[in-house]
Amino acid sequence: MRVIPILIEAGITGFESPAAEYKELGLSLDQLLITHPNATFIGLASGHSMQDIGIFDRDLLIVDRAEPVNQGDVIVANFNGCFVCKIIDKVNRQLLSASNAFPPVLLTSNDEFQIEGVVTRSIRIHKATRELLACLR
Amino acid sequence: MFALVDAVAFYASAEKVFDPSLRKKPVVVLTNNDGCICAVCPIARQLNIPKFLPYFQVKDYLAQHQVVIRSSNYELYADLSERMMNVIAEFGDDHHVYSIDEAFLQFSGYQYCIKDWMEYGQRIRQRVWRETKLPVGVGFGSTATLAKAANHAAKKLSGFTGVAIINTESNRKAILTRMAVTDVWGVGRRLGKRLNLIGIDNAWQLAQQPSKRMRQQFGVVMERVVAELNGEACLEWDEVPQIKKEIFSTRSFGERINDYQALRSALMNHGATVARKLRKQRSLAKQLLIFASSSVHQEPYYKKSLVHQFTVATANTQTFAEAIERALTVIYQPNVQFYKCGIGAIELMSGQFYQGDLFNQHDENEPLMRCIDGINQRFGQDTLYSASQQMRTNWHMKRAFLSPHYTTRWQDVPKIQC
Numbered sequence: 427m428r429v430i431p432i433l434i435e436a437g438i439t440g441f442e443s444p445a446a447e448y449k450e451l452g453l454s455l456d457q458l459l460i461t462h463p464n465a466t467f468i469g470l471a472s473g474h475s476m477q478d479i480g481i482f483d484r485d486l487l488i489v490d491r492a493e494p495v496n497q498g499d500v501i502v503a504n505f506n507g508c509f510v511c512k513i514i515d516k517v518n519r520q521l522l523s524a525s526n527a528f529p530p531v532l533l534t535s536n537d538e539f540q541i542e543g544v545v546t547r548s549i550r551i552h553k554a555t556r557e558l559l560a561c562l563r
Numbered sequence: 564m565f566a567l568v569d570a571v572a573f574y575a576s577a578e579k580v581f582d583p584s585l586r587k588k589p590v591v592v593l594t595n596n597d598g599c600i601c602a603v604c605p606i607a608r609q610l611n612i613p614k615f616l617p618y619f620q621v622k623d624y625l626a627q628h629q630v631v632i633r634s635s636n637y638e639l640y641a642d643l644s645e646r647m648m649n650v651i652a653e654f655g656d657d658h659h660v661y662s663i664d665e666a667f668l669q670f671s672g673y674q675y676c677i678k679d680w681m682e683y684g685q686r687i688r689q690r691v692w693r694e695t696k697l698p699v700g701v702g703f704g705s706t707a708t709l710a711k712a713a714n715h716a717a718k719k720l721s722g723f724t725g726v727a728i729i730n731t732e733s734n735r736k737a738i739l740t741r742m743a744v745t746d747v748w749g750v751g752r753r754l755g756k757r758l759n760l761i762g763i764d765n766a767w768q769l770a771q772q773p774s775k776r777m778r779q780q781f782g783v784v785m786e787r788v789v790a791e792l793n794g795e796a797c798l799e800w801d802e803v804p805q806i807k808k809e810i811f812s813t814r815s816f817g818e819r820i821n822d823y824q825a826l827r828s829a830l831m832n833h834g835a836t837v838a839r840k841l842r843k844q845r846s847l848a849k850q851l852l853i854f855a856s857s858s859v860h861q862e863p864y865y866k867k868s869l870v871h872q873f874t875v876a877t878a879n880t881q882t883f884a885e886a887i888e889r890a891l892t893v894i895y896q897p898n899v900q901f902y903k904c905g906i907g908a909i910e911l912m913s914g915q916f917y918q919g920d921l922f923n924q925h926d927e928n929e930p931l932m933r934c935i936d937g938i939n940q941r942f943g944q945d946t947l948y949s950a951s952q953q954m955r956t957n958w959h960m961k962r963a964f965l966s967p968h969y970t971t972r973w974q975d976v977p978k979i980q981c
Contacts, residue, residue, distance in 0.1 A: 462694070463646075463649075464645075464646040464647075464649040464650050464694060464695065465646070465650070465693075465694035465695065467581070467969070467970060467976075467977070468976050469976055469977045469978065469979040470976050470977070470978050470979065471979055471981045472978045472979060472980055472981060473980050473981035474981065475981045476981040481981060483981070486976075487979055489979075491693060491694045491695070491696070492693070492694050502979055504583035504586065507583050507584035507585075507586065507587075508583060508584065508980055509583055509977055509978065509979045509980065510979065510980045510981070511979045511980065511981045523981075538586070538587065540583075540586075542583075542696070557973050558973070560972075560973045560974040561973035561974055561976055
């Protein structure tokens with residue numbers, strides 16, 4: 427024997443919204459800002475050395491590990507066990523800052539150095555919400 | 564051709580992804596409650612740290628060698644695992660996730676476009692490393708079992724750099740003779756002992772056995788293992804990840820407990836976990852095993868377990884809670900120092916094809932369960948829980964060396980020096 431588990435309803439249901447057919451998925455910032463989701467992580471900028479290209483203290487950085495690294499790209503690297511955000515100068519093997527107050531750092535064979543990814547976007551928070559405040563802690 | 568790709572010491576490697584200060588340090592990861600070592604990174608492996616030893620036994624040795632210790636950060640591992648699997652999936656159209664850190668690829672028709680499997684394997688390794696910063700090993704073989712064996716060789720045997728292939732008679736013999744029989748996929752420790760008794764010590768010897776005899780002595784599974792070792796593919800994808808026939812959630816307490824409420828909420832939590840897992844694989848439980856015990860190392864040892872039989876098979880957290888509540892009155896004893904407890908769903912049935920009963924209507928409350936599961940998936944485990952679970956911390960998982968949830972919590976995103 428089979429019991430059909432459907433409730434019988436009575437009542438006035440009204441017309442379906444005429445706009446229902448036109449519904450699309452909403453815009454997603456992820457889709458716009460993240461090209462390689464599996465290879466991307468989000469970090470928090472800390473410090474002032476990249477100010478002149480518009481990366482300020484406590485901005486969010488979108489770091490893409492799949493993106494090819496070109497001369498002059500803004501990158502995140504593992505520099506002696508620390509994540510740093512700098513401009514890569516492959517030709518002269520150095521890390522450049524975007525502020526005159528910070529001199530270039532020459533990479534030597536004694537340094538632990540590894541490129542982690544390219545900073546593809548940075549996000550400036552003008553008005554923080556609760557979630558964003560948590561991340562800026 | 565098949566490939567098995569898996570991460571090297573996955574948990575330990577995952578700890579290094581967002582903490583570059585650990586990249587060149589020895590790292591070990593502890594199991595639930597920081598009980599045992601469950602992952603040892605390659606650098607730490609050189610210190611001869613044995614896996615699955617209780618942490619307290621090696622504590623001093625680890626400290627002496629400045630080994631970095633981490634609690635299991637499941638939130639981080641789950642996220643990294645998903646990323647790794649997605650990258651691996653791009654290398655073949657038939658991709659099968661086998662566990663949190665290993666995935667199979669099956670290639671049919673690829674012989675025209677892939678000439679050099681060794682080079683292809685290195686490409687997989689490089690891509691996964693670059694995009695996720697997780698080191699992986701790759702094994703190729705003409706069957707899934709041989710791919711698994713090649714993977715073992717790639718990581719464990721000398722002379723391989725992360726990739727190994729078994730596709731000729733000579734490399735098959737070379738690798739299988741160097742593998743213990745217990746390293747063969749599907750041969751457990753107990754089965755291994757029985758094989759050792761009749762003189763079969765390595766994988767090559769096992770492959771040489773007549774399949775009929777193996778079937779008679781060890782059953783059909785062993786017959787298949789032997790066939791697979793000889794290059795005859797007989798495992799189907801849908802057989803590989805069999806739906807679990809039993810689901811358990813058990814754990815020892817961070818510290819011993821003896822009050823009723825604490826034991827109750829611990830069991831309720833295990834019940835909720837089991838119910839959630841059942842719903843995920845669309846199963847229902849006919850029987851529930853409910854147990855609690857003191858430590859075996861302490862006199863007097865106490866253990867009590869009950870089996871609850873449901874009239875109608877269920878995966879409803881509330882129904883589980885009622886059964887646990889009733890069992891508790893029997894299990895709980897006021898003067899016992901409880902060390903461990905757990906819940907197991909031991910007789911499962913398919914939720915999709917369940918035959919109902921006219922007089923015992925089942926009360927699954929599916930919309931509510933779906934809602935709870937949905938909210939917890941979206942906002943994190945235990946965002947919603949039943950009152951009887953009473954999330955108190957004294958019995959909760961001990962994770963004293965937990966790293967941040969870099970990829971799943973905003974307050975934990977890694978800091979980058981500018």
